Amino acid sequence: MSDNPYTRVASTSGFLQEPSRDGMFWDESSFTSESNYGEKKPIEADDGHEFVHSYRHMWPILVAVWIFYGITCGIAKLVQTYEIDPVYANWTMTEFVEANVIGERCDAVGRASTWHDLKRKLLQCRRGDYYDPAHDDCYSCPAASPTDRVFSVFWESQSDCTHLVENVNTRYITHVIWSFLVPRDDGTLTNEFQFWSQDHIKDCILQLRMHCVKNLVAIGGASDRLQFLKLNTTENLHRFQTSTMAVLEEFGFDGIDVDDETGNMIGTHQDWLTNHGPVAVKYLQTLRDGMDEIQKPGEPRYILSWDEFPSAWDPPNPTNKDYPGCIMFEENQDGWHRCYEPKISGIVDFVNVMMYNVNGGDWVYGVIMTDTLPKKASAVIPPHKLIIGACSGMGCVMSQPAGQEVFNAGNGSAYYGGTMLWSGTIDMLYENSTCVGRMGRAGNYGVKMPFRATLT
Structure with missing residues (x-):
């Protein structure tokens, strides 16, 4: 044995010694190509009972489904109650900021306010008033x-009306x-309107009231024009008046636009003026009487408008x-x-x-602007009541x-009562609101x- 101390330490500790090979053996068959380790399975303890699949083992999945359902319903409720911006999924909708809508940048309506608080105060204002956050009171909109x-x-x-409320060109819109609603x-x-949330529409109407924009409900439409032929009985006319007044009060509308597009058709025996004209006059007068009846003291008179073909x-x-x-x-x-x-x-x-x-053809537009409107239409309708319509894109x-x-739009402002666009939805969603901006x-x-x- 060497006297080297390092050798003695190593020998004592067994660090340099080979491990014992007792009980170990090498089987050459283990290394042959005939061995298939992929087919070998680990040996498991057998307790004598076979595993039986059961629905009770699905409880984690059921819990996950209920959690997902609850989260989905919660988000949907927040969006429908106008708490979350459905586009950007943030909390900006809880603030009502007019910076993009009011061109005058008036402090009275440009101040941020919690929407729920603003909505509560707006509902306390009369129709025809707006809520002034700077003075914390209701104030009358400009009289007609x-x-x-x-x-x-x-x-x-x-379509989501937040596109209308938030659009910068909304500052040009007065009504x-x-x-549509249909009889x-x-x-x-x-x-019920076509949008998925009636409360959402009511909120948009309230926001437009902050700018003294008038809101009217359109009744009818080209697709449902035949429904106006049913208003030829006393019973139907009474139900029409009662239900329409209820809609005005529920949504806080400022009036009605009647889009009765019936014409010389089978239902009017090809003569609208003779067979449906009296019906139209009667139900229009019924609507006017109903609106005058529900008008509250101090509120402006309800608006009634009629859509007409240029021919x-x-x-x-x-x-x-x-x-x-x-x-x-x-x-x-x-x-x-x-015929009108x-x-x-x-x-x-x-x-x-x-x-x-x-x-x-294009020449017809020239005839309408130079002859039909200034001479024929103005002979039976005061020019300030004529609103010259236009269309955008689709x-x-x-x-x-x-x-x-x-x-x-220019001629409507200079010579008549104004202009009208079908439709703001198409223009703002698909035309980048260029038509509204140009017309305004x-x-x-x-x-x-x-x-x-401003109060100081």
Whole structure:
């Protein structure tokens, strides 16, 4: 044995010694290609009982499903109650900020306020008033005057109205026409719009009231025009009036737009003026009487408007086989022509001329602007009641001349009562609201909010 101390330590500890091979053996068969380790299974203890699958082992999955369902319902409720922005999924909707909507940057309506608190205070204001956060009170919107110019846009309620409220070009809009509600066969007006949340629409209406924008409900529409033929009985007319007044009060609307697009069709025996004109006059007067009855002291009078085809003022000419004027019809067909009933002028506040329903070419627009409106229509309707309509993008039934909407908006402001757009929804969702912006600037439209000194 060596006297080297390092050798002695190593030998004692066994660090350099080989491990014992007792009990170990090498089986060459283990290394042959015939061995398949993939087929070898670990040996498990067998307690004599076979494992039986059961539904009771699914409880973790059921718990997970219920948790997921609860979270989903909670998020949906928050979105529907206007707590979460459905686009960006943040909490910005709890703040009501007018910076993009009011062009004047008025402190009275530009201050951030918790929406629930603002909504509560707005509901305490009379119709025709807005809530002023700077003064913490309700204040009257500007009273109607002969020099006012209307810029009304249709908003199709199947689309999220926050696109309308938050759009920068909304500052040009004076009236929003919410479309559509439709009379049933018994005359009762439905009270549900096409959007998934009626409360959401009511919130948008309240927000527009903060800018003194008027809100009207549109009744009818081209797709449901036959329903107006059912308003020819006393019972149906009574139900129509009662249910419509209930809708006005429920949503806080400022009036009604009647989009009765019946014409010289089978249901009117191809003569609208004779067979349906009296019905229209009667139900319009019924609506006017109902609105005057529910009007509360100190509130502005409810608005009533009527939508009309531009061809309705073309003089009848039965000898002209190519175009007999407003009496034009096709045998056994539901047409789109009719002659205007002058009695309507004394009942309604506005007549919206649907300039997007023009057939015949660009030259027809020139005839309407230079002859039909200033001479024929103005002879039976005061010019300040005529609202010149326009269309945007897919809202145009027929293509219109380039820039026609600007031309209509400018002339509507200069010579008539204003302009109208079908539809604000199409323009804001698909046309980047360029039409609303051009029309608003062309006619210098927009609500002029009252000036109030800021409290210090």
